[in-house]
Amino acid sequence: MTAAVYHIPVMLAQCTEGLAIDPNGTYVDLTFGGGGHSRAILNQLDRGHLYGFDQDEDALANVPDDPRFTFVQANFRDLKKYLRLYGVKQVDGILADLGISSHQIDEPSRGFSTRFQGELDMRMNQSAAVSAKEVLNTYDEGKLHRILGMYGEVKNAKTLAQAIVSERNQSPFSSTEGFTAFLKKFAPRGKEFKYFAQVFQALRIEVNDEMGALEEMLLEAVEVLKPEGRLVVMSYHSLEDRLVKNLIQKGKFHGELEKDFYGNPIRPLEPVSRGAVVADAEEIEANPRARSAKLRIAKKVKL
Numbered sequence: 199m200t201a202a203v204y205h206i207p208v209m210l211a212q213c214t215e216g217l218a219i220d221p222n223g224t225y226v227d228l229t230f231g232g233g234g235h236s237r238a239i240l241n242q243l244d245r246g247h248l249y250g251f252d253q254d255e256d257a258l259a260n261v262p263d264d265p266r267f268t269f270v271q272a273n274f275r276d277l278k279k280y281l282r283l284y285g286v287k288q289v290d291g292i293l294a295d296l297g298i299s300s301h302q303i304d305e306p307s308r309g310f311s312t313r314f315q316g317e318l319d320m321r322m323n324q325s326a327a328v329s330a331k332e333v334l335n336t337y338d339e340g341k342l343h344r345i346l347g348m349y350g351e352v353k354n355a356k357t358l359a360q361a362i363v364s365e366r367n368q369s370p371f372s373s374t375e376g377f378t379a380f381l382k383k384f385a386p387r388g389k390e391f392k393y394f395a396q397v398f399q400a401l402r403i404e405v406n407d408e409m410g411a412l413e414e415m416l417l418e419a420v421e422v423l424k425p426e427g428r429l430v431v432m433s434y435h436s437l438e439d440r441l442v443k444n445l446i447q448k449g450k451f452h453g454e455l456e457k458d459f460y461g462n463p464i465r466p467l468e469p470v471s472r473g474a475v476v477a478d479a480e481e482i483e484a485n486p487r488a489r490s491a492k493l494r495i496a497k498k499v500k501l
């Protein structure tokens with residue numbers, strides 16, 4: 199397994215520029231994956247150090263042999279705890295390139311892809327307790343309805359949730375192929391793959407508690423950043439991007455920006471980039487995965 203085919207890093211230059219790297223600083227790549235972004239950060243470090251997190255043990259195969267790098271096989275929601283373990287209280291910059299890697303999608307046994315035959319798994323952390331199979335075969339109808347509607351924006355979420363519950367009573371779901379064959383009946387004609395992708399996205403977000411992990415991580419990231427330290431987050435769907443954007447612009451996930459007596463915004467971060475940075479046409483042509491990427495860059499407010 200080589201890093202080149204594991205994952206092509208998206209907006210590499212924009213991410214490292216966003217971090218405004220101090221060669222002697224301490225950095226965190228929260229989503230190490232194939233290590234593309236990490237290697238680019240290491241190239242700019244001198245006496246600095248980089249901590250690379252990934253909850254997927256497959257990422258271990260890509261760890262560089264470099265004394266300035268430490269791999270942390272953990273969920274990024276526990277950022278503070280693990281940094282403390284290494285005696286790190288504050289860092290100069292944090293990068294998160296959310297979602298799953300091409301390796302995870304392309305490996306049939308991981309169950310992320312609508313195109314391959316595999317178990318309905320979808321766990322990024324292979325030791326986690328709940329897989330997509332458990333979600334489909336045990337969640338009650340109301341919960342399935344909510345997940346499909348909220349995380350997949352599936353239009354007929356209620357009908358589909360009902361059908362899942364009655365189907366599994368006859369034969370429980372186990373393979374991706376069996377599940378997509380079942381989904382076909384509910385998909386709009388000619389848009390089957392888009393529909394499958396929406397349903398799979400919803401399951402994946404639930405299995406990995408992606409929204410919960412993102413909220414916890416963002417709050418911890420704000421705490422561990424030095425004043426003026428950079429937060430660089432790349433997301434691939436609007437639910438994630440909304441959380442990141444709201445925290446940067448409004449200082450909270452929900453609700454409006456508050457101001458102090460003098461009219462200064464009360465928020466722990468301030469935007470560095472105007473709006474979201476997106477990939478250019480050339481990159482999208484070479485790497486279609488870059489199409490949906492939205493990059494937001496912020497710095498910790500100096501008190």
Ligand SMILES: C[S@@+](CC[C@H](N)C(=O)[O-])C[C@H]1O[C@@H](n2cnc3c(N)ncnc32)[C@H](O)[C@@H]1O
Nearest residue numbers: 205207229231232233234235252253254273274
């Ligand atoms: C889009 S890929 C990152 C690719 C990487 N930037 C590169 O250049 O190869 C996302 C990676 O983050 C990991 N990941 C996603 N959510 C995570 C979480 N909550 N905690 C730890 N790792 C996570 C996934 O396992 C995956 O390997």
